[in-house]
Amino acid sequence: NLQDKLEKAFHVLKGHGQVSEVNVAETLKEIRRALVDADVSFKIAKEFTNTVKEKALGADVLTSLKPGQVLTKAVRDEMATLMGGTASDLDLSQKPSIILMAGLQGSGKTTHSGKLANYLKRKKTRKVLLVACDVYRPAAIDQLHVVGEQIGVEVFSDKENKNPVDIAQKALAHAKANGFNAVIIDTAGRLAIDEEMMAEIRDIHQAVKPQETLFVVDSMTGQDAVNTAKAFNDVLDYEGVILTKLDGDTRGGAALTIRSVVNKPIKFIGTGEKMDALDVFHPTRMADRILGMGDVVSLVERAQEQFDEDEARRVQKKIAKNQFDFDDFLGQINQIRKMGNMKDLMGMIPGMGKMMKNIDLDDDAFKGVEAIIQSMTPDERANPKLINGSRRKRIAAGAGKDIQEVNQLMKQFAEMSKMMKMMQGAGGRRGMAQMMR
Ligand code: GDP
Numbered sequence: 001n002l003q004d005k006l007e008k009a010f011h012v013l014k015g016h017g018q019v020s021e022v023n024v025a026e027t028l029k030e031i032r033r034a035l036v037d038a039d040v041s042f043k044i045a046k047e048f049t050n051t052v053k054e055k056a057l058g059a060d061v062l063t064s065l066k067p068g069q070v071l072t073k074a075v076r077d078e079m080a081t082l083m084g085g086t087a088s089d090l091d092l093s094q095k096p097s098i099i100l101m102a103g104l105q106g107s108g109k110t111t112h113s114g115k116l117a118n119y120l121k122r123k124k125t126r127k128v129l130l131v132a133c134d135v136y137r138p139a140a141i142d143q144l145h146v147v148g149e150q151i152g153v154e155v156f157s158d159k160e161n162k163n164p165v166d167i168a169q170k171a172l173a174h175a176k177a178n179g180f181n182a183v184i185i186d187t188a189g190r191l192a193i194d195e196e197m198m199a200e201i202r203d204i205h206q207a208v209k210p211q212e213t214l215f216v217v218d219s220m221t222g223q224d225a226v227n228t229a230k231a232f233n234d235v236l237d238y239e240g241v242i243l244t245k246l247d248g249d250t251r252g253g254a255a256l257t258i259r260s261v262v263n264k265p266i267k268f269i270g271t272g273e274k275m276d277a278l279d280v281f282h283p284t285r286m287a288d289r290i291l292g293m294g295d296v297v298s299l300v301e302r303a304q305e306q307f308d309e310d311e312a313r314r315v316q317k318k319i320a321k322n323q324f325d326f327d328d329f330l331g332q333i334n335q336i337r338k339m340g341n342m343k344d345l346m347g348m349i350p351g352m353g354k355m356m357k358n359i360d361l362d363d364d365a366f367k368g369v370e371a372i373i374q375s376m377t378p379d380e381r382a383n384p385k386l387i388n389g390s391r392r393k394r395i396a397a398g399a400g401k402d403i404q405e406v407n408q409l410m411k412q413f414a415e416m417s418k419m420m421k422m423m424q425g426a427g428g429r430r431g432m433a434q435m436m437r
């Protein structure tokens with residue numbers, strides 16, 4: 001992939017003392033080839049390497065840096081510029097704010113309608129209405145209802161109505177009458193661009209006049225993503241792009257090219273199937289990610305956002321008093337779970353993405369533990385010392401587990417309590433909270 005190829009390209013430079021026209025030429029050629037392979041158009045790739053070359057060769061002020069570093073910096077800066085330079089926010093000035101989701105089938109419109117609703121609800125404290133305008137597949141309407149239920153957002157739908165424009169207008173009236181200040185309209189897509197779909201989305205667009213029309217596109221589709229982005233832009237003149245499925249084998253090419261081809265910002269990226277796997281798009285971070293540095297900043301931000309400081313402090317006190325119990329344990333598991341799918345998170349750490357593919361570290365790992373704890377009585381949870389042999393047998397039966405699994409959990413719990421106590425003693429005032437940072 002692009003990452004490996006770029007790494008190889010930089011490798012060529014190692015051992016040279018200075019950036020010179022000669023030692024940079026080969027590397028730039030490699031970078032250009034890597035970009036084209038990642039679906040960046042040849043013209044853009046060429047302009048890109050020309051700019052990088054100018055910057056790198058003119059960088060004699062930075063003599064203390066190695067040529068590889070000079071070039072990496074130039075490539076990183078130029079990539080970020082190509083992707084728009086800075087993050088681009090939604091325009092939510094109008095009440096209600098109307099957001100229209102457009103894109104091919106399977107690109108992630110329904111999933112990201114939900115993620116966006118969740119984002120607006122939490123970040124901007126909006127009262128959000130989701131609208132189901134995919135009238136061709138009843139399952140699509142059900143899917144949006146499932147999503148709405150997960151995040152506690154109302155869904156407007158009408159299975160009898162086959163006219164998406166009419167549904168959208170009725171939904172708007174409903175939103176205005178009931179104090180909703182954000183409306184997200186999920187629409188139908190086809191497997192390929194066709195006249196009928198384009199006419200339909202244009203009709204909805206004209207009828208509801210959204211402030212934000214967002215083109216949703218699967219990052220895995222490579223050059224097709226760019227072509228589709230162009231076709232939709234010709235018809236809709238949308239405000240921004242949501243680039244989805246970046247948790248998979250990342251194709252940086254789409255992110256790099258879309259902005260320059262349609263001149264529209266990428267506003268969000270999707271990094272998983274769960275409702276919180278949505279990040280604001282940061283060009284510099286994406287450049288880092290493409291260059292293999294990993295999107296560590298996003299990872300840290302998400303962990304911080306999700307982590308409940310008050311809860312951490314409360315647990316802290318209990319650990320200090322040696323009172324950490326199974327209820328606290330359960331609470332900690334939920335904290336971790338709130339941070340999103342473990343795989344999504346791990347995928348953001350450089351080098352981890354590949355490793356995680358083969359390891360099954362899903363939420364299921366927690367489910368067994370949760371089942372066991374839930375089979376304990378409140379007394380047992382609050383006072384784990386009570387849990388003797390016969391109680392273990394009962395708990396195992398209740399949770400549908402082997403007694404060995406219960407024993408193992410008890411052992412883990414004892415070790416964890418001991419470790420926490422030790423961390424406390426070692427002067428880690430913030431204990432768990434610190435571990436999360
Ligand atoms: P739509 O047809 O455009 O509405 O697409 P959906 O929202 O139904 O998504 C299609 C499939 O892609 C579903 O199985 C989603 O769970 C999955 N999906 C959507 N976004 C992402 C993402 O960011 N990462 C991953 N891994 N899967 C996604």
Ligand code: MG
Pocket residue numbers: 109110111134140186187
């Ligand atoms: Mg859908």
